[in-house]
């Protein structure tokens with residue numbers, strides 16, 4: 001498939017105020033008291049073993065960034081594999097819970113972020129940017145903003161593992177099945193290429209009994 005010339009591949013950025021509003025709309029419900037966290041924790045080991053870890057084959061876990069880490073159930077799986085683990089979340093209360101969970105382990109950095117950028121993370125160091133069961137709710141503008149940041153923070157050859165929505169039935173994630181945002185397998189691949197990332201593999205999958213609701217994408221910085 002032919003690529004767009006570089007001169008038209010990049011777009012005018014979405015205004016920061018619009019990104020902030022979109023990030024808040026997706027981020028506000030996930031306060032630490034949300035019952036999701038206690039319900040999700042016990043199923044992580046099975047999801048990791050059966051779904052996530054096999055999809056991550058060939059990835060370098062030297063420096064992992066867990067985007068939208070929540071209460072750290074993914075981080076608990078990643079920590080034994082990583083030399084450096086950067087935990088990022090828009091909700092200060094969730095990062096506080098991760099701090100209590102993992103303490104002052106020198107491998108771990110904790111960041112409360114804007115919800116649309118990774119400005120505290122230096123460029124070119126992350127070998128795996130990881131996001132599971134969170135980007136499914138993100139507005140497509142926020143997804144694209146994070147793709148641009150992934151391109152910046154990833155080391156050459158570094159990868160981004162993104163679990164995202166494949167739902168096009170509506171535009172309000174809070175009204176959608178399993179709170180999925182409008183997004184697709186093809187749109188993710190298109191945005192990734194525009195942000196300078198190549199698509200290594202994608203896997204459409206069912207979620208909560210909804211056929212093809214979600215997609216796993218593995219992207220690479222050349």
Ligand SMILES: C[S@@+](CC[C@H](N)C(=O)[O-])C[C@H]1O[C@@H](n2cnc3c(N)ncnc32)[C@H](O)[C@@H]1O
Nearest residue numbers: 023027030068069070089090091115132133134
């Ligand atoms: C459904 S929870 C999933 C948490 C974790 N990934 C897991 O699997 O347990 C969604 C998480 O995304 C965070 N979040 C929502 N929007 C965000 C954004 N734009 N940027 C960073 N974190 C965000 C929320 O605070 C919450 O911790």
